[in-house]
Amino acid sequence: MQSGILLIDKPEGPSSAQVVQRVKRALRAKKVGHLGTLDPFASGLLLLGINDGTKIADLFLTAQKTYSGVITLGVETDTQDSTGKILETREVPSLTEAELARLQEAFTGTLSQTPPMYSALKKGGVRLYRLARQGRDVPREPRRIQIERLRLSLPGPTEMKIEVACSKGTYIRTLAADMGKYLGCGAHLKSLRRLSCGLLTLDQALPVSAVEARGDQEKIPLISLSRALDFLRGLQLSNPVVARLRMGQQEALSGLPAPEGGEGMMRLLDSQDSLVALARWVDDAAGGRWRLFRVFGCSASPLASY
Known part of the structure; x- marks a missing residue:
């Protein structure tokens, strides 16, 4: 199972944690976590991070x-x-x-x-x-x-x-x-x-029962991490720089352009536009610099039609 964001149409009744456990069992995924809870009596859009998708929960907690x-x-x-x-x-x-x-x-x-x-x-x-x-x-x-x-x-x-x-x-x-x-x-x-969280909307979501029916035998429509975070500016990098980032080398960020319009974070992409890392701008005595915020392993699967 690859990494990404799964959009669930949560029914009334179960807690967000119960939905997480049902999806985790159905997908046999290593990691599943919600990116913002819904009360049990509420229904609608519940964002689930699958594997590396759990690393971006804090970015969606602040979304409108x-x-x-x-x-x-x-x-x-x-x-x-x-x-x-x-x-x-x-x-x-x-x-x-x-x-x-x-x-x-x-x-x-x-x-x-x-x-x-x-x-x-x-x-x-x-x-x-x-x-x-x-x-x-x-x-x-x-x-x-x-x-x-x-x-x-x-x-x-x-x-x-x-x-x-x-x-x-x-x-x-x-x-x-x-x-x-x-x-x-x-x-x-x-x-x-x-109905929505950031740019992600309920009309893209699947009922929990549909995920359980498909299980891990059929392709589950995950939204790639890069697409889920496309409200952040993205910068495509060369393969040598990508390799250095995957090893956590902060020095690889030295050639990045300065932030635009007060932005504090940027997506760093490989040649296939898959998310490699997130960089955060940190103010310091030298005027500021980019620092690695999250590094991701494998790329996420694209959004499939359903």
Whole structure:
């Protein structure tokens, strides 16, 4: 099994870790890891790194993501989603188009968001969700998030559809709960579906069952590491330089051009446009230089049609 990125259409129910284990068994791959988790109740795009693909997880954790979902108005839960215990119910006000537009404007742009207790963040070395299950509520520091795009609509009197493009670290269920507080009626996230991560989209994804049906007997459509990272500038290098990079020789980077437009990372490619390494720009007393960030072994298979 070669290296690359496998796009999975995760169903509601299993955790991201459970999906990873199912795919790993089906492909008999040495390494499989997700490049950003989805809550068990959520569905949609889950990026899996296969073998060397696990080395680029941190690059996708920072990528913009888009989601669609449904918010239930008038009902607050302890988890801020449909899996939690109901804490309070209130009457839902009748919303006009103008009020919906104001709500949309209030929650677009740079926001301060307090992470939920039911999350994998740690406090004193303990996961917050473990503390929440013990009935404990501990202080959490608000974090700055960016809502690039928000579209709201009302399919019914107690439901609101949401489409959102957001930054790393955004909790959509907390966004839903905060909008409920803004409206004065409370709310929770009924359903959520991830549509994209960076430039990778759900329409390219396979259901887990399709991967299990193919197993390692048929070609699985992996996205090459180079294509997955094509938002970074790429530079094709000669075979001698490629050989030196594969041996981890930093000196081979001395001939690279200076960064453009404040870029901090570059793809280094062989003659076949396969990803050999990632170089990161490091500022120093001499004005800065490129340093090896990741080195990759074999090239990934190309994206197959399906």
